[in-house]
Amino acid sequence: MNAVMKPFTELTPPAERDILLRASGIEKRFGAVVAASGIEVAVGVGERVSLIGSNGAGKTTFVNMITGYLKPDTGSILLGDRDITRLAPRQITQLGVARSFQIPQLFQELSVLENMLVATACRENRLSFWQTARRDDAVDRADALLARFNLTEHRERRVAELPGGVRKLLDIAMAMTGEPRLLLLDEPTSGVSAEEKFPMMEIIMTALGQAPMTVLFVEHDMDIVERYADRVIAFYSGRIIADDTPAAALATDDVRRYVTGTLRQE
Numbered sequence: 001m002n003a004v005m006k007p008f009t010e011l012t013p014p015a016e017r018d019i020l021l022r023a024s025g026i027e028k029r030f031g032a033v034v035a036a037s038g039i040e041v042a043v044g045v046g047e048r049v050s051l052i053g054s055n056g057a058g059k060t061t062f063v064n065m066i067t068g069y070l071k072p073d074t075g076s077i078l079l080g081d082r083d084i085t086r087l088a089p090r091q092i093t094q095l096g097v098a099r100s101f102q103i104p105q106l107f108q109e110l111s112v113l114e115n116m117l118v119a120t121a122c123r124e125n126r127l128s129f130w131q132t133a134r135r136d137d138a139v140d141r142a143d144a145l146l147a148r149f150n151l152t153e154h155r156e157r158r159v160a161e162l163p164g165g166v167r168k169l170l171d172i173a174m175a176m177t178g179e180p181r182l183l184l185l186d187e188p189t190s191g192v193s194a195e196e197k198f199p200m201m202e203i204i205m206t207a208l209g210q211a212p213m214t215v216l217f218v219e220h221d222m223d224i225v226e227r228y229a230d231r232v233i234a235f236y237s238g239r240i241i242a243d244d245t246p247a248a249a250l251a252t253d254d255v256r257r258y259v260t261g262t263l264r265q266e
């Protein structure tokens with residue numbers, strides 16, 4: 001059946017969604033600092049979830065535990081029905097979890113296309129970049145992704161010559177080379193000028209398309225959150241203080257007090 005693609009939220013009510021990511025009973029301390037406490041999260045296939053919170057609230061710790069860079073002290077993380085809590089980052093990547101970084105992790109002296117092919121070689125677990133670079137299918141797939149992210153005109157340019165916003169798009173395009181089931185974006189528009197933010201988010205969200213890929217993105221700009229997330233999880237002091245639609249989450253006293261600062265702290 002050739003159904004017209006609808007936003008995921010219109011397809012099925014939340015209770016019936018297939019759960020892709022389930023974090024249960026997560027606790028994480030760094031010495032006396034509580035970076036995660038009592039974290040209970042279930043994210044459905046195709047959801048666009050924004051993680052918000054002030055500096056040090058625990059957003060990156062949560063992302064790092066999903067990608068395997070940090071291990072929780074207690075609790076479990078499931079991807080589908082697979083327990084990934086204790087797996088190494090590389091194993092978790094192979095299972096379909098990809099991420100981009102606040103500061104893009106790119107090879108400055110390589111071209112945009114070469115960076116894409118390095119990412120492809122890594123996802124395919126190949127030791128030789130050249131093996132991948134010589135394959136027409138790998139180049140074709142890289143070119144298709146570059147086109148989706150409006151990067152074709154930069155294909156042959158060295159990364160060192162690129163403006164910040166283009167580097168961020170490339171970082172996300174590289175994360176997409178393995179066709180992930182779960183994509184984690186760490187502040188996709190940080191460091192980008194106010195005028196560029198919305199056009200850039202528009203490119204990202206259009207390139208990511210609709211279901212079935214699930215996207216979690218850390219974001220400090222509430223205008224971006226309201227426009228592009230269909231759900232918000234707010235962190236404060238390692239705890240989740242709201243988990244709801246953007247409108248509902250941003251209206252709570254805790255989020256206004258501890259995240260957006262629109263309600264004075266007593």
Ligand SMILES: Nc1ncnc2c1ncn2[C@@H]1O[C@H](COP(=O)(O)OP(=O)(O)OP(=O)(O)O)[C@@H](O)[C@H]1O
Pocket residue numbers: 030033034035053054055056057058059060061062235
């Ligand atoms: N490797 C670490 N060692 C010690 N403390 C850490 C480590 N990583 C994070 N923390 C602490 O854990 C708490 C949560 O940090 P985290 O980086 O998760 O916050 P965040 O919400 O991502 O903040 P930001 O918006 O500034 O990136 C903070 O108090 C931080 O200092």
